[in-house]
Structures are given as structure tokens and as C-alpha cells.
Amino acid sequence: MTESPPRAWAEIDLSALQHNLQVAKDQSGQNVMAVIKGGAYGHGLKKVAQVLDRENLPFLGVANAGEARRLFEAGIKTRPYILGATLPAEREEIAARGWTPCLCSFEEMEHFNQLGKTTPTEAHLALDTGMGRGGFLPEQLGQALEKLTTSPGIKLTGVGSHLPVADEDSAFTRSQFELFDSLVESIPKPPGTFHIHLSNSAGLLGFQSRTTNLVRPGLLLYGISPMASYQERLQPVMTLKSRISVVNHLPQGHGVSYGRTILTRDTKTAILGLGYGDGYPRSLSGKGTQVLINGTLCPLLGRVTMDQIIVDVTDLPSCHPGDEAELFGPHLLVSDLATKAGTIPWEVLTQITPRVTRIYR
Ligand SMILES: *Cc1c(COP(=O)(O)O)cnc(C)c1O
Numbered sequence: 001m002t003e004s005p006p007r008a009w010a011e012i013d014l015s016a017l018q019h020n021l022q023v024a025k026d027q028s029g030q031n032v033m034a035v036i037k038g039g040a041y042g043h044g045l046k047k048v049a050q051v052l053d054r055e056n057l058p059f060l061g062v063a064n065a066g067e068a069r070r071l072f073e074a075g076i077k078t079r080p081y082i083l084g085a086t087l088p089a090e091r092e093e094i095a096a097r098g099w100t101p102c103l104c105s106f107e108e109m110e111h112f113n114q115l116g117k118t119t120p121t122e123a124h125l126a127l128d129t130g131m132g133r134g135g136f137l138p139e140q141l142g143q144a145l146e147k148l149t150t151s152p153g154i155k156l157t158g159v160g161s162h163l164p165v166a167d168e169d170s171a172f173t174r175s176q177f178e179l180f181d182s183l184v185e186s187i188p189k190p191p192g193t194f195h196i197h198l199s200n201s202a203g204l205l206g207f208q209s210r211t212t213n214l215v216r217p218g219l220l221l222y223g224i225s226p227m228a229s230y231q232e233r234l235q236p237v238m239t240l241k242s243r244i245s246v247v248n249h250l251p252q253g254h255g256v257s258y259g260r261t262i263l264t265r266d267t268k269t270a271i272l273g274l275g276y277g278d279g280y281p282r283s284l285s286g287k288g289t290q291v292l293i294n295g296t297l298c299p300l301l302g303r304v305t306m307d308q309i310i311v312d313v314t315d316l317p318s319c320h321p322g323d324e325a326e327l328f329g330p331h332l333l334v335s336d337l338a339t340k341a342g343t344i345p346w347e348v349l350t351q352i353t354p355r356v357t358r359i360y361r
Pocket of ligand 1: 084200201202216217218219220
């Protein structure tokens with residue numbers, strides 16, 4: 001007996017990940033903190049971390065202590081960096097394991113100072129230059145630096161900030177770069193390596209800083225550009241696939257799927273074995289969504305159901321049960337699909353569910 005293959009799977013092209021990392025390095029001319037939060041944007045935290053662990057990066061960016069612990073348990077040597085404020089209950093583990101937090105408040109500073117009494121905790125300072133999601137405001141910087149001088153339990157190894165509109169508002173983002181650069185220039189740099197970072201994917205593609213030496217791309221590493229203009233330089237890492245289970249002939253006037261979308265012609269349909277239970281957004285229903293089968297784009301028919309979708313293959317010369325379909329990937333960009341679904345590629349990628357087998361190439 002052989003084990004049945006999955007109905008829906010995601011092919012993860014690890015050489016594309018390496019290509020995109022090189023684009024991030026070439027474009028920025030800076031060191032890279034690879035952002036792998038959210039299970040490496042749905043690509044699989046452990047496998048992606050294992051590939052990136054060979055790249056000699058200073059940090060892997062994760063969301064919380066749980067993701068950092070998964071890296072530790074997988075034997076990953078690259079240091080986890082916790083993006084964003086830490087919970088009080090996470091800090092003992094963060095300090096003990098030598099993961100790098102970014103200090104977002106005086107409360108965090110005090111706590112990490114306590115926890116670092118025997119071995120100082122290496123930490124970065126988070127500045128809020130416009131994101132409003134934690135970090136010291138420009139007018140608090142002086143006080144924060146002051147506090148650090150009397151915090152022997154903390155070793156400051158960097159400073160960072162975050163961009164809320166790098167792909168939407170270049171005037172604001174330029175002013176943010178200017179503000180960040182001037183703040184950083186006012187900070188006395190401790191001896192040794194000092195990491196200065198501001199850019200996400202959109203920031204590193206579109207803007208230049210006088211002071212930074214590190215960038216924090218996420219989406220770009222997975223081969224999707226936040227701005228269409230840079231897409232051709234990148235290689236999408238994930239291809240979401242499924243297979244035809246059955247081909248049917250339905251007459252004009254027959255209904256399709258929940259809600260009964262009525263067929264306007266005699267239609268050859270193919271059923272694919274994936275749905276919103278796999279993370280294929282239900283909001284793609286009725287939006288002119290297409291899937292690729294045997295080299296031909298075929299329209300989605302009716303509503304996306306939990307485990308199956310129905311596509312119109314009337315104009316496809318040949319298709320059979322077992323044939324593969326691409327839902328998104330190199331030929332159908334997940335960013336275009338996300339727009340149709342009324343969301344963003346970050347959300348579509350991170351919502352591909354565990355039922356979808358990740359296959360690494
Ligand atoms: C998620 C995140 C990033 C990566 O953003 P992308 O737009 O995916 O490149 C960078 N920095 C911080 C603080 C983040 O939270």
C-alpha cells in the first residue's frame with residue numbers, strides 16, 4: 001500500500017529564497033536580518049531557518065518567544081531577534097537564551113536590566129518614528145539613553161525603527177528616514193558592532209538611509225514585491241497546488257456551489273481538492289479569479305467551499321482527474337490574488353493552513 005498524496009500542497013523553492021536574499025543584499029548594500037515570523041510567512045519556520053542559517057546573517061526576525069524557541073529547538077545558530085515589544089512573562093526566557101529583544105518602553109528596560117544582572121542582555125532600542133506600535137518617541141530618546149547608562153544589565157547593540165507606509169506614501173517615508181537618521185546621528189555609539197535598521201521590504205527597495213547598516217526584509221525574501229515595479233527581479237518561493245478530482249458536464253441554467261451561481265452556458269467543470277479550509281480565500285468567489293491548469297488560465301466558478309473549488313474548463317482542450325492546478329505561484333502572483341480577495345499577500349501566505357503539505361525543493 002502506498003500513502004495517498006495530499007490534495008493540496010505548497011511547493012517551496014528554496015533556491016528562489018536564496019536568490020531573493022541576494023537581491024535584498026545587492027539592492028541595499030547592507031547586512032540582512034531575514035524576517036521569518038509567522039512561520040516564515042507560511043513557508044515553514046524550521047526549513048526556511050535551516051536554509052538561512054547557512055547565510056551568516058546577524059539575526060532572524062521572529063514575532064515572539066515561541067518562534068524563537070522553535071529555532072532553538074531546531075538547532076539554529078543565527079540569533080533570533082524579537083520584532084516588537086515583549087510580554088513580561090517572555091523576558092526571562094529571552095534573556096536566558098540570549099535572544100535579542102528591542103526595548104520599547106522604560107518598563108521593559110527595567111525588567112531586562114534586572115534579568116541581566118549576571119550576564120548583560122544584548123538588546124536594541126526601538127524608536128517610534130511613525131509606526132505607533134511601540135518604541136520611544138523622538139522626545140523620549142534622551143531619557144531612554146540616560147536610563148541605559150545606569151542599566152548595567154543591558155548591553156545596547158543596536159537601534160531600529162519601523163516604516164508604516166513605505167509602499168504607500170513616499171513623502172512621509174522620506175521624512176521618516178530623515179528623522180531616523182538624525183536621531184541615530186545624535187546617539188553615542190557603543191564600541192563593537194552596532195546594528196542600525198529601519199527598512200522592511202518596501203523601504204529597502206525604494207529608499208536610502210545615511211546611517212543604517214542592516215535591513216529587515218520579509219515579503220521580498222519570499223519572492224513577492226510590495227511594489228509591482230520590482231516584482232520581475234524576484235522569484236516567488238511558494239507555489240500553491242491542487243489536483244482535479246473529477247470533470248463534469250453541466251447544462252446551461254444549472255447551479256454551481258453554495259448560493260447556486262447559475263451557469264450561463266453548457267459548461268465543462270473540474271473540481272479541485274482545496275478550499276478555504278486550506279487557506280484559499282473564500283473572498284475570491286465571484287471576483288474573476290483564475291487558476292492555471294495545463295498551461296491555460298481557467299475561471300473559478302461559484303463560491304469557494306471549505307475543501308473544494310469548481311473551475312470552468314470548457315475552453316481547455318484536455319484535462320483529466322489527477323491533473324495539477326496552480327492556484328498561485330510564479331504564473332499567478334499571490335499579490336494579484338490578494339488584491340482580488342480584498343487583502344494583502346502577507347495575509348494570504350500566512351493563512352495557508354497546516355492541512356497543506358509543504359514540499360521543499
Ligand atoms: C514584519 C516586519 C518586517 C518585514 O516586513 P515586510 O514588509 O514583510 O518586508 C520588518 N520589520 C518589522 C518590525 C516587522 O514587524
